[in-house]
Amino acid sequence: MKTVETTMMTHRKTLYMAYLCTTLTFSVNLGLCLSQNTYAQGQSTSSSSSSAPKSSLKRPVSRAANTSPKHLTPQQLRQQQWQEELRRQQWRQRYYQPRKRHWYDFLFGIFWWLLYSIWFWVILAVFGLPYLSVWLNKRRKLKNFIRARMAELANPIDAGARFQLGSMLLKQKKYRRALPYLEEAHQIQKKQNFLDPRLLDALADTLLARNEQDRAIALYKESLTLDSTGGQGEVFLQLGRAYQEKKEFETAESWLQKACQANRSLAEPVYRLSLHLHNQDKIEESRHLRNDFLKDAHTLPAFIRKRNRKWVMMMRVFQLSRWFFT
Numbered sequence: 001m002k003t004v005e006t007t008m009m010t011h012r013k014t015l016y017m018a019y020l021c022t023t024l025t026f027s028v029n030l031g032l033c034l035s036q037n038t039y040a041q042g043q044s045t046s047s048s049s050s051s052a053p054k055s056s057l058k059r060p061v062s063r064a065a066n067t068s069p070k071h072l073t074p075q076q077l078r079q080q081q082w083q084e085e086l087r088r089q090q091w092r093q094r095y096y097q098p099r100k101r102h103w104y105d106f107l108f109g110i111f112w113w114l115l116y117s118i119w120f121w122v123i124l125a126v127f128g129l130p131y132l133s134v135w136l137n138k139r140r141k142l143k144n145f146i147r148a149r150m151a152e153l154a155n156p157i158d159a160g161a162r163f164q165l166g167s168m169l170l171k172q173k174k175y176r177r178a179l180p181y182l183e184e185a186h187q188i189q190k191k192q193n194f195l196d197p198r199l200l201d202a203l204a205d206t207l208l209a210r211n212e213q214d215r216a217i218a219l220y221k222e223s224l225t226l227d228s229t230g231g232q233g234e235v236f237l238q239l240g241r242a243y244q245e246k247k248e249f250e251t252a253e254s255w256l257q258k259a260c261q262a263n264r265s266l267a268e269p270v271y272r273l274s275l276h277l278h279n280q281d282k283i284e285e286s287r288h289l290r291n292d293f294l295k296d297a298h299t300l301p302a303f304i305r306k307r308n309r310k311w312v313m314m315m316r317v318f319q320l321s322r323w324f325f326t
Contacts, residue, residue: 142172208238256272270311
């Protein structure tokens, strides 16, 4: 019942926000239309006033009018007329020359059209507010989780709460915030002479994301010594990635091959190994590896096909995806 009530509340909030945004945009657009009408009326009055004689327009005043032409020689008079004509041409070039069009004028036009369009804001409210509510719910869950674990974090020998909080931040790709919690949990487990391989893997993933390959490799190898019961394909894959970033390609290839042998049904290690072989100019081996996996990819269970969907698609468009994938 609580889940139903919470979902109903979120839907009500999104509908209320959509209604609020639509009414706000309607009022803004109405004000803009009224202001444009008043501006058009002002322009019409100014255009009617501009139908006056040309002498009423503000133009450069002739300096020759101040001096009587009786005291000027014909040469001085011609020079003064030439200067006046040059001044008029400069004035025309300054005020009547059309502005040059640039490439960003089109983008500004689209921006202003979207800003003054009520349908853009309606569509943004309908389709954007659910994603905003999801993001706010994730943020709220993290805050509630931290509040619930504050009492446990106050305990200096509790590594479980720090590991849970660090792993949650790691899933959200907040590596800078996750690192101190995982390091504290690692130090506590060291003092207790008990090391959890999952904690070592999470800490190594965080360090690898922060480009600290040497510490990550040491933790991955320590995790392999602690857990030798199988299920190490993810560790092999991460070791291959770490050695790739260190430019040790032969070692990286051996670890990626171990990852493919440990997880024969997963597409990610196959794609990464194929990409590594292609970068090492082993194009035929890379192509055979992809084709062998794609032959039997449709026979895998549904949950594995769902997990492999992204990597299988990247294999099918390998010549395009290899330029964008790092």
